[in-house]
Amino acid sequence: MKCRECLEHLYDYLDKELTPDTEREIRAHLAGCQPCGEQFDFEALFLKFVRARTRAQGAPPELKQRILRELFNE
Amino acid sequence: MATATPTPPPAPVDDKRASFEREALVHLDALYRVALRLTGNAADADDLVQETVLKAFRAWDQYERGTNAKGWLLTILRNSFINEYRRRARHPENVDLDTIEPFAVFGGIQEEDPQGAFFDKIVDDEVLRAIDALPEVFRETVVLSDVEGMSYQEIARILDVPVGTVKSRLFRARQMLQGKLYDYAVNMGYIKGSRE
Numbered sequence: 521m522k523c524r525e526c527l528e529h530l531y532d533y534l535d536k537e538l539t540p541d542t543e544r545e546i547r548a549h550l551a552g553c554q555p556c557g558e559q560f561d562f563e564a565l566f567l568k569f570v571r572a573r574t575r576a577q578g579a580p581p582e583l584k585q586r587i588l589r590e591l592f593n594e
Numbered sequence: 595m596a597t598a599t600p601t602p603p604p605a606p607v608d609d610k611r612a613s614f615e616r617e618a619l620v621h622l623d624a625l626y627r628v629a630l631r632l633t634g635n636a637a638d639a640d641d642l643v644q645e646t647v648l649k650a651f652r653a654w655d656q657y658e659r660g661t662n663a664k665g666w667l668l669t670i671l672r673n674s675f676i677n678e679y680r681r682r683a684r685h686p687e688n689v690d691l692d693t694i695e696p697f698a699v700f701g702g703i704q705e706e707d708p709q710g711a712f713f714d715k716i717v718d719d720e721v722l723r724a725i726d727a728l729p730e731v732f733r734e735t736v737v738l739s740d741v742e743g744m745s746y747q748e749i750a751r752i753l754d755v756p757v758g759t760v761k762s763r764l765f766r767a768r769q770m771l772q773g774k775l776y777d778y779a780v781n782m783g784y785i786k787g788s789r790e
Binding site: 531532537562563565566567571573575577586587590 | 611614619622623625626627630636640643644647648651700704708709710713716717718721722725736737739740741743745746761764765768771772
């Protein structure tokens with residue numbers, strides 16, 4: 521696999537959306553290609569970062585109460 | 595002396611309630627996060643979530659138990675948003691999506707910070723602000739994928755677009771988001787940067 525093809529699959533790979541065969545090919549390429557490896561690592565870090573920074577927020581307790589009241593008359 | 599009485603078998607209405615609580619209400623936080631990013635304000639997000647949940651409860655018999663409640667709920671939420679809230683959402687926008695040029699951030703910081711250490715300095719609010727600044731089609735895609743962890747197939751179903759569209763939107767959304775955070779990091783002096 522060439523770098524170009526590998527990079528085309530960057531997000532499919534990080535999102536675990538590839539077939540096992542293609543995934544294996546990518547992993548093999550990454551093991552021997554430092555520039556691609558660095559870019560994949562960077563993008564993986566970015567996705568992890570976005571997730572970590574955006575999941576603290578949840579539904580406010582008052583909203584939960586309001587919904588339960590509406591649903592079940594509580 | 596009080597004796598333990600056996601619990602009577604639950605009535606059907608309680609079955610509905612129990613399964614709804616178990617499969618649907620556990621996703622309230624996810625619904626709220628998505629609603630907040632779509633509407634752009636807490637009051638509308640509250641109303642949108644409440645409306646979504648009430649609609650879902652009414653339609654609960656149509657939902658096939660044990661399939662994908664989160665995807666099903668998010669589809670209801672998004673449809674409600676489009677029909678009732680979009681007009682007053684705080685992101686009036688008319689962007690020509692084809693003119694948006696994504697900037698490859700990795701190329702810009704490859705030398706200076708290839709491990710992306712500058713990310714550590716960027717706080718939650720700043721990331722949410724950057725997501726909110728994305729055009730709606732990119733914002734909803736990135737929220738479903740990167741915040742809520744939905745698969746391409748699930749996102750395609752929720753947004754009612756082909757999987758290929760999800761992929762291309764996600765690619766551009768992530769590049770734009772990186773670009774915004776990169777600009778922020780440069781402005782704050784976290785990195786020097788080399789963007790032209």
